[in-house]
Amino acid sequence: RPMDLHDAAKLLGQARHVVVFTGAGISAESGVPTFRDALTGLWSRFDAQALATPQAFEEDPALVWGWYEWRRQLAQRVRPNHGHLAVARMAAHAPELTVLTQNVDDLHERAGSSSVTHLHGSLFAPRCATCTRAAELPDSAEEQPDDGRRVPPPHCRYCDGLIRPGVVWFGEALPQEALEAAAVAASTCDVLLTVGTSGLVYPAAEIPRLAARYGAAVIQVNPQPTPLDPVARVNLHGTAAEVLPALVSAAWSDAG
Numbered sequence: 001r002p003m004d005l006h007d008a009a010k011l012l013g014q015a016r017h018v019v020v021f022t023g024a025g026i027s028a029e030s031g032v033p034t035f036r037d038a039l040t041g042l043w044s045r046f047d048a049q050a051l052a053t054p055q056a057f058e059e060d061p062a063l064v065w066g067w068y069e070w071r072r073q074l075a076q077r078v079r080p081n082h083g084h085l086a087v088a089r090m091a092a093h094a095p096e097l098t099v100l101t102q103n104v105d106d107l108h109e110r111a112g113s114s115s116v117t118h119l120h121g122s123l124f125a126p127r128c129a130t131c132t133r134a135a136e137l138p139d140s141a142e143e144q145p146d147d148g149r150r151v152p153p154p155h156c157r158y159c160d161g162l163i164r165p166g167v168v169w170f171g172e173a174l175p176q177e178a179l180e181a182a183a184v185a186a187s188t189c190d191v192l193l194t195v196g197t198s199g200l201v202y203p204a205a206e207i208p209r210l211a212a213r214y215g216a217a218v219i220q221v222n223p224q225p226t227p228l229d230p231v232a233r234v235n236l237h238g239t240a241a242e243v244l245p246a247l248v249s250a251a252w253s254d255a256g
């Protein structure tokens with residue numbers, strides 16, 4: 001019989017160190033679009049090359065800044081869902097818990113998870129493209145930039161360079177300390193729970209594979225099959241907001 005929620009709960013409940021590795025799918029039920037879902041995915045609606053590369057920012061900083069402001073203000077308008085809340089509840093039960101996310105929203109933090117490692121940066125950490133100093137978030141301008149409006153980026157108060165989104169663009173290196181922390185956690189954990197990622201974008205997609213190579217049990221939560229299916233010991237075909245609360249309650253029956 002295929003492994004199911006009961007098997008996943010047993011693995012989770014017995015784990016000393018649990019890593020939770022999340023992608024855009026965990027924020028989908030909050031109303032944040034994923035990237036590769038057909039029709040609704042951002043890369044089905046927008047051109048990644050024109051919006052999510054250093055060249056794009058070089059070429060048209062206002063278009064790129066405006067688009068990320070649209071995404072940031074969308075992220076601020078939505079709320080964490082039961083999937084984020086279940087991940088936050090794990091901290092009270094797993095002896096050691098590491099939350100690694102590819103997401104640039106702050107929904108894990110707003111659900112109560114502390115020390116979330118952002119492998120692809122954050123919409124809430126803009127920085128100067130020249131001197132790299134952190135910049136303040138613009139106060140949420142009353143008019144909501146729509147997804148296509150150009151908004152000129154602010155200038156750095158120190159060097160007058162352009163402020164850029166604090167996210168990792170295609171072709172850019174991931175933050176070194178985040179990647180190292182993720183590799184250490186993945187290679188020392190007992191269970192890695194991968195939620196809502198297509199497992200297509202490297203080097204982040206290496207993390208669940210690394211965990212499996214070091215003997216961790218990988219549990220996947222995703223309504224669709226992904227290239228991570230063969231890596232997972234248990235594949236739970238469902239959504240984050242449906243599966244995660246049930247999984248946490250079953251793993252630590254007092255989890256409530």
Ligand code: APR
Nearest residue numbers: 023024025028034035036102196197198201222224239240
């Ligand atoms: N619950 C769980 N998973 C879901 C849900 C849901 N409600 N809805 C969709 N999914 C799954 C999809 O089936 C898909 O496998 O979430 C996954 C989302 O995949 P992507 O859209 O590719 O997002 P992600 O894997 O996070 O992308 C990785 O690509 O564009 C870059 O930097 C960007 O961090 C991003 C990276």
